[in-house]
Amino acid sequence: MAKIAAEVRRTAVARLEQLRTDGVLTAGHVRTVAQSAGVSERTVWRWLLPPAARPVRQPRPRYALSETDREAFAYYRGNIAALHRARQAVLDGDGTTAGAPVPLFLAEGWAGARSVTLRTLQRAFGQELTPAEQAAWRAGESGRQAAAVHLRRPDALRGRCWEMDHKQLPLVVLPPKGKAISPWLTTVVDDGTRALLGWAIAVTPTSGTVFTAMRMAMLHEPEVSPFGAVPERVRIDRGLEFAADDVEAALGTLAVVMHRLPPFQPHRKGKVERLNLTIEQTLISQLPGFTGGPRDASGKLYGPVKDSVAAKQAAEGHSDGPMRIERFVDRFAAWARWYNTERPHRMLAGRIPLQAWTDDVAPLRRIGADQLRHLMLAAADRTIQKDGISFRSLTYVAPELYGRGGQRVQIRYMPHDDRSIEVYIGTKHLCTAYPTGQLTPEQTDAFRAHARAEADRLGRERRRATRRARRELAPMTGDGTPPAESRLVAASDGCALTQYDRDRALAAKASTSLLGLTDPTAAPEA
Template identity: 85%
Template sequence: MAKIAAEVRRAAVARLEELRADGVLTAGHVRTVAQSTGVSERTVWRWLSPPAARSVRQPRPHYVLSETDREAFAFYRGNIAALHRARHAVVAGDGTTAGAPVPGFLAEGWDRARPVTLRTLQRAFAEELTPAERAAWQSGESGRRAASVYLQRPDALRGRCWEMDHKQIPLLVLPPKGKALCPWMTTVVDDGTRALLGWSVALAPTSGTVFTAMRMAMLHEPDVSPFGAVPERVRIDRGLEFAADAVEAALGTLAVVMHRLPAFTPHRKGKVERLNLTIEQTLISQLPGFTGGPRDAGGKLYGPVKDSVAAKQAAEGQAGGPMRIERFVDRFAAWARWYNTERPHRMLGGRTPLQAWTDDPAPLRRIPADELRHLMLADAERTIRKDGISFNSLSYVAPELQGRGGQVVQIRYMPHDDRQIEVYLAGKHLCTAHPTGQLTAKQTDAFRIHAAAEAKRLGQERRRASRQARRTLAPMTGDGTPPAESRLVPEGDGRTRTQRERDQALAARASTSLLGLTDPTADPES
């Protein structure tokens, strides 16, 4: 700035000297130059005065920071005023500042140093240290990052790369049970178009919330949204939910590369981090229960947040109270539609994410919804009971569960979607179950018809088995003459006549000997 000012001054003085040489210089010329250069008219007249008449102005001495000054800046955490007091105490021979002795390594370094003013030190630190260096000691790593410059990746084609992140929402909501708390949100952002492809809200971050967000981002439903495609790469952080074996297996099955970023590097997935900030600024901060909002003198947020029935009922009807989590999910769904379809984005040239997605002609890789259903769902183990499968305080039933009471099955579900669950037995898909209280008339009729058919089938099987048993026991309950097929040894086997007669006599007494009775007329020797 000083160099530019000197050039401007030199050009202005040269022009005024020309006007003076031509004899047309007036006070109006001087006034115009003074207004344009931001100085007084007296200063401009001084510029035009002969060099001998000008007062020689000594240049301001330039102070160069010493190594001790830099060490003191770090020791006093960027407090230049405290540094100056300690330096002045050492130079004056006192050695104490603010009632405490100056550290020995600073006192030794400042020995025989010349005194300087506080303003000189402030100017020297401002000139010799970068903003990132000053912020690192004044406000820590966050300040250093705010003053740093980062590389920017070129935008990928649509649907090729995702950025995913977990964030605890700074908003108190009322869960179905328990006291008010701040839920967690998982978001999926498209790298090329900044579109919010998928999201999920849950009381705690789990692999199930990750599955829900990924399934929403992959599922293509033309009637609902034009988004939905299988990416080539996913950028994630070190969250344990993203590192779950089930998540890696699902993405690996679709040949999706998981790029796990180093710890504490949020700038390497800056698009999803910026979206989280946009969500907080444009939605969360306007809702009741925002934890960054106004507080009372005791530090508590305005609005009822107590865990009581009266407080929950009051919260539903008061504008300042926390909302229920189901209502927040509905509000966020409406906000997501607005963000994708109506909000212009500066980094997209004023287009919306939907327009950027539509304008990109890159081909997309999609997967059928039936195949995706079995990949992108959270799983749990349950036992089939008389009322079906109990999950999240609901009982799920399906016709295929008839006669399977006591069996252990695997269920897959979406965390905030209780409309249905997928049931698996021994790794194979068994059925889709629905809550008992939410069955349609058609589903109820199908369940009852299947139950009657199953009872009829089992009754027929029992009657068939009973008939087979009677045919098998017939030789033991006959009139004493065994049928031919019951003989253990066929005729013509070389037995003597006496042996055959003895066998026939034993067969004749078989019906009574089995009951513990004997024939008194029979020959005991026979």
């Protein structure tokens, strides 16, 4: 500012001297310059005096901080007033301040120093220490980072780079079971267009929620979202859910580079961090149960929803309590559509993310839903029941499930999409199952046709097995030799017995007690 003021002063003085040389200088000119420069008219007239006539002003001696002053600034956590009291106590020979002795290393360093005022010390620290240095000793690393200046990466092309993050929302909601909780949000942001490509809300963050958000960001479904592409790079933090082996394997299969950022450096993925703040400011803060809102003198939240443990336990089942997590998911889905398609973004020159995405003509790398089915879905184990697979209050069926009642299978699903689930037996994909109440007429006819075909197939196999068993039990009399064992019993007169007689004869022949005695009522053997 001093250099700029000097340049302004030289320009103004040169112009006024030119006017005086031309004989047209007036007090109005001086007044105009004084108002523009922010000084008095007397000061401007003093500028126009010859150098010999100008009063000589001695510069104020400037105090330079010593190494002991800097150490004391760190010792007293940036409290310059406390530093000045300790310094003055040492110079006065007292050696104590605020009832405690000044540390020996400070007393030795200040020995023989000249006395200065508090204002002089404040001015010296303000001139010689940067705001980041001052904030580092007053607020710690968070203060230093807040005052620091960071490099900004150039925006990437659309769909080339993602930023992902987990965040526990400052909101109280009711899960399907249990007391109220604060849900976790997983977000995927496109680096080039700031578009919210994918998201997932869960009670606790898991690799399944990461898969859900990534699958939503990769899958291109024009009827659901205009976005969707496989990136080249993903920036993530050190969260355990992002470092899971299955997440790394899925991204590695698609040749996506995972850039795991250093810990405690949120500015390295500033776009997703800024989006989290936007979500809190424009959505979460307007919902009941927002825990970041104003509080009374006792620390309780204003409004109908409280965040204490007792309030969370008592909130379940009350109509004026927190909203259900399912309803919050619907609200967030509507907000995400608004953010992507209606909200202008300052860093996009006033464009909305969708417009920035469509204006970018960079080619996209797409992938089909059938390929993502095996990579980007959460997993759970279920047992096939008589009416199908029960999951999330719905029953899913498919023709391939017919005849598999009681079998243990693995299902893969998207936490916020109940339109279908994928069924696996071990590592083999069995089928795609759909909710019973949402089957189309074609799907219903296909299920019934498969059931009839399966019943016919099993019937044919059963009849084939019966015919084979009869052939095995038939008498072997092809060469005239009596069979070794014959299930036919002949009568004494050579006539064939009736079915009733055969049954009685076989029963008499086989009826023996545990003592090996033959039933006396049985007919004697021929």
